[in-house]
Amino acid sequence: MSNLATVLDDSPVRLAPRLLGSLLVRDTPHGQIVGRIVETEAYHQSGVASHSYRGQTPRNAVMFGPAGFAYVYFTYGMHYCCNIVTGTKGEGSAVLIRALEPLEGMEQMAKNRGRDDELTNGPAKLCQALNIDKSLNGHDLSMPPLTLVLKDPPKESEVVQSTRIGISHEQHQPWRFYLKDCEFISKK
DNA sequence: GGAACGATCTGC
DNA sequence: CAGATCGTTCCC
Numbered sequence: 001m002s003n004l005a006t007v008l009d010d011s012p013v014r015l016a017p018r019l020l021g022s023l024l025v026r027d028t029p030h031g032q033i034v035g036r037i038v039e040t041e042a043y044h045q046s047g048v049a050s051h052s053y054r055g056q057t058p059r060n061a062v063m064f065g066p067a068g069f070a071y072v073y074f075t076y077g078m079h080y081c082c083n084i085v086t087g088t089k090g091e092g093s094a095v096l097i098r099a100l101e102p103l104e105g106m107e108q109m110a111k112n113r114g115r116d117d118e119l120t121n122g123p124a125k126l127c128q129a130l131n132i133d134k135s136l137n138g139h140d141l142s143m144p145p146l147t148l149v150l151k152d153p154p155k156e157s158e159v160v161q162s163t164r165i166g167i168s169h170e171q172h173q174p175w176r177f178y179l180k181d182c183e184f185i186s187k188k
Numbered sequence: 189g190g191a192a193c194g195a196t197c198t199g200c
Numbered sequence: 201c202a203g204a205t206c207g208t209t210c211c212c
Contacts, residue, residue, distance in 0.1 A: 049195070059208060077205030079196050096195060124196050167195055
């Protein structure tokens with residue numbers, strides 16, 4: 001098991017805050033795009049809001065695989081969202097990446113987004129900016145062209161724990177996390 | 189076979 | 201606040 005998979009073999013609620021500050025690196029033919037994870041949301045199998053709640057299907061199969069892979073899904077007929085699979089094989093849990101702070105490749109991101117503001121402050125926006133689509137579903141995040149670079153966990157005082165956003169179930173559950181005073185988090 | 193809906197975003 | 205837009209799931 002890679003170092004990445006070892007760290008991610010844990011509960012999504014513990015990992016969601018721990019992953020804040022880590023980097024998402026996207027390699028493209030035109031150069032590298034880098035973003036810092038600033039907002040996450042935990043999804044575990046026993047939560048009714050999770051895609052894995054009703055068991056394994058072709059769509060959510062990656063969630064039930066080993067940790068350290070990307071679960072990318074298509075929604076609303078036009079958007080992609082990217083998760084980091086967590087936990088052990090057979091478990092069905094993941095951490096949704098909800099927002100990034102753009103660090104490198106902003107020109108690329110703006111081109112992919114078709115605008116030069118609000119590049120990565122939302123789960124579907126960041127996928128568009130990093131050109132993440134279903135072809136990366138099941139991709140091993142320890143290697144290009146999409147890499148998760150773990151950083152040290154943020155201090156507890158830097159993390160805000162909050163309730164869910166944009167979901168019809170479990171709106172009260174405090175499983176959303178973001179970096180305090182960060183201007184790049186998603187909007188309500 | 190068909191209907192309902194969604195871990196969203198945008199522009200009015 | 202409604203529309204876009206289609207894959208997935210669930211029910212008949």
